[in-house]
Amino acid sequence: MKQLKFKNGDLMPAIGLGTWKSKPGEVGEAVKTAIANGYRHIDCAAIYGNEAEIGQALADLFKAGVVKREELWITSKLWNDSHQSDYVLPALKKTLSDLQLDYLDLYLIHWPVAFKHGVQPSSAADFLSLEEVPIIETWTKLEEALELGLTKHIGVSNFSVLKLSDLLQKAKVKPEVNQVELHPFLQQNDLLQFARENDILLTGYSPLGSGDRAAATKKADEPSLLTHEVIAQIAEAKKCTTAQVLIAWQVQRGTAVIPKSTNAERIVQNLESVQCILTDEEVAKINALDRHYRYVDAKFFAVPGNTYGNVYDE
Numbered sequence: 310m311k312q313l314k315f316k317n318g319d320l321m322p323a324i325g326l327g328t329w330k331s332k333p334g335e336v337g338e339a340v341k342t343a344i345a346n347g348y349r350h351i352d353c354a355a356i357y358g359n360e361a362e363i364g365q366a367l368a369d370l371f372k373a374g375v376v377k378r379e380e381l382w383i384t385s386k387l388w389n390d391s392h393q394s395d396y397v398l399p400a401l402k403k404t405l406s407d408l409q410l411d412y413l414d415l416y417l418i419h420w421p422v423a424f425k426h427g428v429q430p431s432s433a434a435d436f437l438s439l440e441e442v443p444i445i446e447t448w449t450k451l452e453e454a455l456e457l458g459l460t461k462h463i464g465v466s467n468f469s470v471l472k473l474s475d476l477l478q479k480a481k482v483k484p485e486v487n488q489v490e491l492h493p494f495l496q497q498n499d500l501l502q503f504a505r506e507n508d509i510l511l512t513g514y515s516p517l518g519s520g521d522r523a524a525a526t527k528k529a530d531e532p533s534l535l536t537h538e539v540i541a542q543i544a545e546a547k548k549c550t551t552a553q554v555l556i557a558w559q560v561q562r563g564t565a566v567i568p569k570s571t572n573a574e575r576i577v578q579n580l581e582s583v584q585c586i587l588t589d590e591e592v593a594k595i596n597a598l599d600r601h602y603r604y605v606d607a608k609f610f611a612v613p614g615n616t617y618g619n620v621y622d623e
């Protein structure tokens with residue numbers, strides 16, 4: 310399994326199991342199936358509402374001797390309602406308690422968006438602007454979490470080049486990861502280039518197009534990655550599936566990737582994409598599909614009167 314190297318030598322497996330949208334009652338079994346079949350990287354977040362079930366699955370796996378804590382890479386993310394300095398460490402501790410872990414491998418600021426504490430926003434008054442709660446206020450607490458040993462690495466998610474540049478100038482400890490939407494329709498070459506120049510690793514979410522998102526957040530005319538004819542032709546030629554081509558493309562590009570599945574066969578299939586090695590010609594065909602198309606357009610944060618109409622700065 311290809312791994313991505315951090316400055317201190319730590320290694321993050323390039324393919325992880327995504328758990329966004331994995332339902333309670335299913336996610337624990339998915340984690341067990343994944344780890345039993347060789348996954349060593351699980352991507353979590355408090356807002357996914359399933360960390361307690363994942364924690365129980367991990368505890369069962371450790372107890373049964375299937376895997377040791379130190380063999381796993383566990384990522385989680387700080388939710389938007391806990392950006393203010395008093396709330397960051399309690400939120401991280403709640404995640405650790407739910408996951409039944411003493412430390413995370415990686416803790417990320419989930420979005421450059423702040424809500425009032427404990428609020429699921431319904432109007433502009435429920436948000437806090439980045440002037441009111443600057444990212445550096447939140448980041449300083451992540452740096453403290455690192456010092457306390459609650460996490461081994463810290464990073465961000467959904468950050469633009471602009472926001473990363475700003476954070477790099479102010480941070481004592483530089484962010485090591487930016488987790489963003491990545492796939493052939495949204496290759497983000499500028500962001501990747503900037504990340505490489507600044508020793509930041511990218512992890513790609515929604516690598517398969519996240520077809521299981523809530524209907525309210527989907528557009529009627531969304532293009533399909535899993536059935537795209539160029540991807541399908543390459544899959545046929547290689548005797549693998551379109552999902553495997555999409556995952557292999559990211560691994561070969563040097564980013565981490567976290568396909569979500571709760572189906573045992575597809576969980577195994579997705580890890581086996583390491584056997585699908587794309588030729589330069591195939592990679593070039595996939596690279597030509599870029600169209601800067603976002604499935605997760607972040608418009609759900611844009612409420613009349615708030616400051617979050619352009620989260621991605623584009």
Ligand code: A2P
Nearest residue numbers: 515516517518519521552568569570571572575
């Ligand atoms: P399921 O969980 O039933 O396998 P993304 O990772 O981009 O968020 O996409 C997740 C969606 O893709 C889910 O609907 C998931 O369904 C589906 N999926 C995951 N792996 C595969 C695969 N190998 N082939 C087809 N669909 C897949």
